[in-house]
Amino acid sequence: MSIRERFDLELNETQEQLIEMSDYAIAALNRSMDALMNHDIDTALEIIEDDAALNRMEEEINQHVILMIAKQSPVATDLRRLVVTLKVAADLERVGDYAVNIAKETIRIGKQEHLPPITLLQEMHEMASKMLHQVIEAFIAEDIIKAKEIAEIDDQVDDLYGQAIRQLMRSGAEDPERMNQVTQLAFICRYLERSADYATNIAEQLFYLVRGKRYDLNS
Known part of the structure; x- marks a missing residue:
């Protein structure tokens, strides 16, 4: 096996690790919202433990990428791909942290009947989860058109965030x-809004990977 073939094999392994991590992070976010809606304290505790x-996973990806850089001395395009991989892994880890934060708030709320604005939080979660799924699919396919659509959905999440905060203030x-x-x-509104932002961050990383330039998709 040539050096290039070995590098490509390790690169594919790293991408598979990243896909596994994305599945885990999105599942954690979904579980945290299910726990909130169902007042499920046991599941909330599991989410915290599972983090x-x-x-x-992030640490394994970091170590894998660092070893590849050290051993293979990748050229500019390959180095950009490895750097993007590190950044995407960090973004996914943050999504997992927000899932944990939602689980902690769920425990604090306990069995209290939810206030009416909870429906807006459900909408925010559905959009954020959709964004994360789509951006990982775009990342795998290197589809920047689909990545651009992510930022457009993010604007809708921001609108819902504003509505939810206003409703919550009225309820209080x-x-x-x-x-x-x-x-x-x-x-929780903030955690969901930030999770959507991280999906947009990953979309921006994809633009950088494909075009070699930084783009601000939120502007």
Whole structure:
């Protein structure tokens, strides 16, 4: 096996690791919202415990990429791909962290009946999850057209975020005794909005990979 063939094989292995990590991170985000909606404290606790596995995945990708750079001395295009891989792995790890944060807020809310704005949080989650799925598919296919669509969905998530925060503030004013839940749901709004932002970040990394230039898809 030639040096180039060995490098391509290791590169494919790294991409498979990244796909596995993305599946795990998106599943964690979905599970955290299911736990919230179902007042499922046990699942919320599991999500917190399982986060260590996602952290290990990121560390394995980091070590793999660093060894490839050290051993193979990749040319510019290959080096760009490896750097992008590191950045995408870091973004996915952050999505996993937000899933953990949602799980923690779920535990704090406990069995309290949810305030009406919870429906907007569900919409935000559905969009963020869709964005993450689509951007990983785009990344695998190196499809920058699909990646551009991610930023357009992100604008909708931002709009929902504003609506949800305004509704939560009204709910708190009308029922001050439930301000704790207002605060916790507001945090969850932020975690979902940031998860969508990380999908856009990955789309921007894809543009950099394909075109070799940085693009701000949120502008």
